[in-house]
Amino acid sequence: MSDDDMPIEDQWYRRDLPVLREVARQAAASGEVINAATFRMAQVADTDAAGVDAALRWLEESRYIGVRRGPTRANGQATVWGVDLLERGRRTVGIWPSQQEPVDRLIEAFRQAEANTSDDDDRSTLRRVAGYLAALPRDIVAEVLASAVT
Structure with a gap:
């Protein structure tokens, strides 16, 4: 060679x-x-x-x-x-957040809310929302979040 x-x-x-x-x-x-x-x-x-x-x-x-x-x-x-x-x-x-970081934090916030609520219906809804968000492409959720915040 x-x-x-x-x-x-x-x-x-x-x-x-x-x-x-x-x-x-x-x-x-x-x-x-x-x-x-x-x-x-x-x-x-x-x-x-x-x-x-x-x-x-x-x-x-x-x-x-x-x-x-x-x-x-x-x-x-x-x-x-x-x-x-x-x-x-x-x-x-790693000193600036990636586009996925806010999405991951949002999903985690829904999971924490699920863990902290005592109402079974609310817990089920929060679990589903976290699951739906996790199933979507991160860039789509990030764009939705950005448009909601601005």
């Missing part, structure tokens, strides 16, 4: 996702991520500064992060002044 036929090494789990998680940790701790944090990102992702730059570039192109750049260095790379974690990045690392 030639090198051209070999699978390309995974970059998402090995490099990009660990960098994204470190961006999220730093943003949560200080409100922003600055260039000085590149060393920590390189340690977490087990790569070098060039690997971190590549990960930041891919994450930016895929709209997980926004990068604020400064002047271009002698080597042609722009200085990274800051990194903003965007909605897609927040959802990926």
Whole structure:
């Protein structure tokens, strides 16, 4: 098998996702991520500064992060002044609710109400409603919830 036929090494789990998680940790701790944090990102992702730059570039192109750049260095790379974690990045690392989360909470609320009521008819109705909601596609229930709230 030639090198051209070999699978390309995974970059998402090995490099990009660990960098994204470190961006999220730093943003949560200080409100922003600055260039000085590149060393920590390189340690977490087990790569070098060039690997971190590549990960930041891919994450930016895929709209997980926004990068604020400064002047271009002698080597042609722009200085990274800051990194903003965007909605897609927040959802990926789990610090922003997914579309399914409110639906799951609604279903759980109906199940809790069922467990906490003593009326058999109410308990049966609550169980059925939770079952109906659980049987529907989550995105449909999420759209209904969103339109009801807004």
